[in-house]
Structure formats: C-alpha cells, structure tokens
Amino acid sequence: MLHGGGAEAAEIAGQRLSRRHFLRRAMLAIWGLSTTSAIAGALEMLYPNLTRKFGASLTVGAKSVFKAAKPDKFVVNQAGVFYYQQAKTYIVHLDRATHFLLKGTDLSDQFASETIAKDADGSYWIALYQRCVHLGCTVPFRNDCLSFKCPCHGSHYNSDGEYLDGPAPRSLDRFAFHFQGEDLVVDTGVLNNRVPPPD
Numbered sequence: 193m194l195h196g197g198g199a200e201a202a203e204i205a206g207q208r209l210s211r212r213h214f215l216r217r218a219m220l221a222i223w224g225l226s227t228t229s230a231i232a233g234a235l236e237m238l239y240p241n242l243t244r245k246f247g248a249s250l251t252v253g254a255k256s257v258f259k260a261a262k263p264d265k266f267v268v269n270q271a272g273v274f275y276y277q278q279a280k281t282y283i284v285h286l287d288r289a290t291h292f293l294l295k296g297t298d299l300s301d302q303f304a305s306e307t308i309a310k311d312a313d314g315s316y317w318i319a320l321y322q323r324c325v326h327l328g329c330t331v332p333f334r335n336d337c338l339s340f341k342c343p344c345h346g347s348h349y350n351s352d353g354e355y356l357d358g359p360a361p362r363s364l365d366r367f368a369f370h371f372q373g374e375d376l377v378v379d380t381g382v383l384n385n386r387v388p389p390p391d
C-alpha cells in the first residue's frame with residue numbers, strides 16, 4: 193500500500209483511468225447506436241417490405257371490411273371510399289351496378305391501364321394515393337360533394353380520383369394492388385401516374 197503523496201497520486205491516476213474507461217465506453221455505445229440506426233434506416237429505404245412500412249406491399253384488411261357503393265352513395269369510411277393511413281391510400285370499392293360509359297374490350301383495356309380490378313362479385317376496386325398531384329397536400333374525400341377536394345389550392349377530383357378542375361396537372365395517382373385470399377394488399381411501391389381525366 194502507498195502512503196502520503198504516492199498514495200494520493202495513485203488515487204488521482206486511478207480516477208483518471210476510470211473516467212477514461214467510462215468515456216471510451218460511452219463513445220463506443222454512441223457509435224454503436226448511431227451505426228445501428230444508420231443501417232436500419234438504409235435497410236428501410238432499400239427494402240421497405242422488410243419493415244412493412246409505406247413503400248412496401250401492405251395488407252390493408254379483409255375485403256369484407258370495405259363495403260361497395262355506387263359513387264352517389266359514397267360516405268368516407270362507411271361506404272365506397274375508405275382511408276387507410278399506413279398505406280396513405282384511399283380504397284375505392286365501386287358497386288357492381290356502377291355505370292361505365294365503355295363496354296366489353298374497351299372497358300377491360302381501360303381497367304388495365306387505370307389500375308382498376310373487377311372482383312368475382314362484379315364490384316370494382318381502386319387504390320388511390322392520398323397525395324395531391326399539384327403540390328403534394330393530402331386530399332380529403334368530401335361527403336358533401338362526393339369527391340376529393342384539395343384544401344391547399346382547390347384541385348378537384350371525382351370519386352375515383354379522376355381530375356375535374358383546379359391547378360392539378362392530372363388525376364390522382366393509383367397504387368397497384370392484389371387480393372390475397374380474402375385480404376386486400378396494396379403495393380405502395382408501385383404507382384400509376386398516367387390516369388387520364390374522365391371522358
């Protein structure tokens with residue numbers, strides 16, 4: 193055991209050493225945390241399917257949850273049009289009695305090019321991206337005018353997202369989607385931005 197000045201010096205040196213250990217460990221911990229979160233962020237960007245976030249294929253629910261309706265009977269989240277926040281999507285489910293101007297092959301071609309699916313029960317499905325194609329505001333569906341109206345600069349889209357008027361350059365974009373058993377899966381990484389305005 194050291195006495196006097198030697199013991200004091202040894203104690204101070206010991207304290208410095210443990211402080212250095214502590215600082216080194218803290219820095220390593222911070223470095224480890226930031227590296228982990230950087231890797232997680234990169235993985236999330238590159239492979240959104242791994243994290244089941246926007247950009248991935250997302251199961252939005254059982255088809256039976258989304259009650260079909262004709263456009264003049266739409267009520268948001270009750271009939272015909274449903275908002276699913278995680279996918280930033282409006283699910284549009286049109287009743288089988290919905291009237292279309294085209295018929296036969298013309299109608300099938302239009303469905304294919306506009307990302308509309310006809311279901312076995314004769315109803316029709318669309319998955320609309322919530323983002324206004326003017327400057328990106330979220331567009332709400334308005335029960336009072338049975339259409340989508342952007343609160344930012346007034347762009348106006350009909351009940352299936354087709355452009356009607358306002359500064360937007362085109363119709364609302366649509367996501368690819370498919371059915372998986374009884375579930376509806378929206379692929380939020382695949383966007384159709386070539387939907388023309390209504391005839």
Ligand code: FES
Nearest residue numbers: 324326327342345
């Ligand atoms: S962002 Fe929607 S009208 Fe401008």
